[in-house]
Amino acid sequence: MPIRIRQHVNPLARKFQSPIAIPDWQEIYQRCDRGASPLGYPSGNRPIHLDIGCARGRFLLNLAQQNPEVNYLGIEIRRQLVDLANQERDELGLTNLHYLFGNMNSSAKILLESLPKNSLTTISIQFPDPWFKKKHNKRRVVQPDLVKLLVDYLAEEGEIFLQSDIKEVAVEMRDRFAANSNLIQQHPEIWLETNPLNVPTERELYVLEQNLPVYRVLFKKSTT
Numbered sequence: 372m373p374i375r376i377r378q379h380v381n382p383l384a385r386k387f388q389s390p391i392a393i394p395d396w397q398e399i400y401q402r403c404d405r406g407a408s409p410l411g412y413p414s415g416n417r418p419i420h421l422d423i424g425c426a427r428g429r430f431l432l433n434l435a436q437q438n439p440e441v442n443y444l445g446i447e448i449r450r451q452l453v454d455l456a457n458q459e460r461d462e463l464g465l466t467n468l469h470y471l472f473g474n475m476n477s478s479a480k481i482l483l484e485s486l487p488k489n490s491l492t493t494i495s496i497q498f499p500d501p502w503f504k505k506k507h508n509k510r511r512v513v514q515p516d517l518v519k520l521l522v523d524y525l526a527e528e529g530e531i532f533l534q535s536d537i538k539e540v541a542v543e544m545r546d547r548f549a550a551n552s553n554l555i556q557q558h559p560e561i562w563l564e565t566n567p568l569n570v571p572t573e574r575e576l577y578v579l580e581q582n583l584p585v586y587r588v589l590f591k592k593s594t595t
Contacts, residue, residue, distance in 0.1 A: 391446070391473030393485045400442045401466035417442045417467070418492040418526075423475050424448070424499050424512055428456030430572040435460075435468035437570070442490075445470040446482070479517055483524040492529045494521055496544065498574040501537045513544045522551045527594045532568060534587040536578040541586030554590040563587035 400417065418441050422431050425445030435443045445468075447453050453472040460468050475482070483491070499512045513533075525531065531548060535541040541562075549556055557563075566575065567589055578585055 390481050391471055391478035393481060394469070394471075396485070396487065399469045416487040416490045419444055419486060419490045420493040420495070421446070421491060422495045422497070424496060425456070425470060427452050427573070428459070428470050430497070430570055431468060431470075432456070432459060432463070432465075433570045434568070435465050436463070439467055441467065443468045446473060446475050448472070448474050476512060476514060476517055479520045483520060486524070489526045491524050492526050493532070494525060494529070495532045495568065497532075497534050497572050498536060499540065499544075501535070501540045511540070511543070513547055515547060515550075518547050518551060522548075522553050522592065525592050527592055529592045531590040531592075532566075532587070533589075534566070534575070534585055536574070536583055536585050538584075538586050541588070545588045548588075548590050553592055555593050557589040557591060563589060 420431075420434065420441055420443050422428075422443070422445045425431055425447050426449075428445045428447070431443045431445045434441070445453075445456065447456070447470060450472045453470045456470040460470070471482075473482070496513060501511070521531065531554065533541065533544045533548065535544065545556075548554055549559075562584075564587075566585075566587065571579070575585060
């Protein structure tokens with residue numbers, strides 16, 4: 372019998388306020404033992420791509436197979452989806468991919484400070500729950516406090532990719548990240564026509580099949 376999983380959960384509920392259980396990253400990810408990594412990052416630390424709200428994780432699963440020199444980390448608030456995603460990862464024997472159950476809005480600092488310094492090079496937030504009612508807007512994942520933490524821990528020249536099929540949500544995400552002076556929006560006059568990561572999410576595929584628009588934006592962290 373297929374597992375039925377509620378599609379929306381309230382991230383402000385008390386049960387989702389517990390900190391994310393941080394694993395030993397050296398045990399989770401296969402180490403890069405060739406000195407400097409192929410992409411020029413610090414010795415022993417592969418670059419990390421963090422996907423917030425990864426759902427079943429198929430997007431990261433595809434990226435991890437295509438880019439074995441990068442470590443991928445997905446955060447998802449629905450535990451059953453995390454368990455299924457890690458099971459599929461294990462079946463494929465991938466050592467550069469991990470999924471964590473938790474609420475990023477209540478655990479961002481403890482998670483981000485646990486990562487190897489300067490390893491976080493890419494962040495993606497894709498098709499987050501829109502929470503249309505005004506009184507529920509505070510449940511949206513992209514809140515000002517989270518934006519500041521993500522930018523603070525992002526490596527210099529690191530990238531943040533955002534996309535949604537709901538224009539209101541996309542505008543809000545874009546504006547909140549654009550307000551951070553350490554970020555430079557790429558192609559600021561337009562929404563990106565294509566996904567720069569070249570791997571679509573399941574939601575993205577569905578939206579495109581319906582010939583509906585997707586609103587995308589890419590930011591890069593400036594050097595100091």
